Amino acid sequence: MCELSENLKLCTCDVASVAELRHYWVLYRFVEGKNHMVVGRTAILDTLDPRLEGQNRALLLARLNESDVFDVPQALRDGDRLMLSFRCNEAGKPKTITYGYERAGGRWVEKTFDGLGWQWHHDRGPFGEVRPALKRG
Numbered sequence: 127m128c129e130l131s132e133n134l135k136l137c138t139c140d141v142a143s144v145a146e147l148r149h150y151w152v153l154y155r156f157v158e159g160k161n162h163m164v165v166g167r168t169a170i171l172d173t174l175d176p177r178l179e180g181q182n183r184a185l186l187l188a189r190l191n192e193s194d195v196f197d198v199p200q201a202l203r204d205g206d207r208l209m210l211s212f213r214c215n216e217a218g219k220p221k222t223i224t225y226g227y228e229r230a231g232g233r234w235v236e237k238t239f240d241g242l243g244w245q246w247h248h249d250r251g252p253f254g255e256v257r258p259a260l261k262r263g
Contacts, residue, residue, distance in 0.1 A: 128214040128223055129261045130182045134189060136210075137197045138254040149212045149259035154248035156205030175216070183236065186210065186225055190234040200252065204229050207248055209239050212259055 136151045144150040189195055190208070206229040213222050226239030 127260070128182070128212065128216050128221065129178060130185055130212070131258045131261050132185055132189065134195075134256050134259055135197055136195055136254060137257055138252065141255075144211070144253050147255050149256040150210075150253060151256055152209045152211075152253040153200065153251040154207040154209070154244050155251040156203065156207070156247060157249050178216075182223075183225070187227075187234065187236065190227060197254075202229055204231065205247075206251075207237060207244055208234065209244075210256060212256070214260060 139147075141147060144152060208227045208229075210225045210227075211222060212224075213220065215221065224239050226237045226244075227234040228237035229235075
């Protein structure tokens with residue numbers, strides 16, 4: 127089941143790559159004047175049941191805008207972007223679900239994640255594990 131935990135926290139951790147993590151976050155820092163066009167193909171993203179997807183999106187947006195969502199303070203700025211990725215099973219099929227957000231007016235707002243496009247004006251910054259990521263049960 128891919129139902130997210132309402133208690134999730136974005137934790138920093140001592141790993142070399144997000145490839146070592148099952149559920150993770152990556153902060154992309156806006157860089158004034160950066161215009162590095164990246165060309166390629168974006169993979170088709172996995173999707174969830176629409177009811178569960180709506181529930182997860184609402185939960186994430188509320189939780190991300192709480193002051194204690196990160197385990198250590200981050201110097202967030204408008205224009206920063208945040209990607210969250212979760213690996214889970216739905217109806218017996220493995221899925222990777224990805225959510226994107228952008229910092230605007232001191233708050234996170236939904237922004238479709240585009241791995242190539244996000245690199246045009248942003249540098250990849252800190253990353254870590256999401257825990258607990260999924261609801262138990």
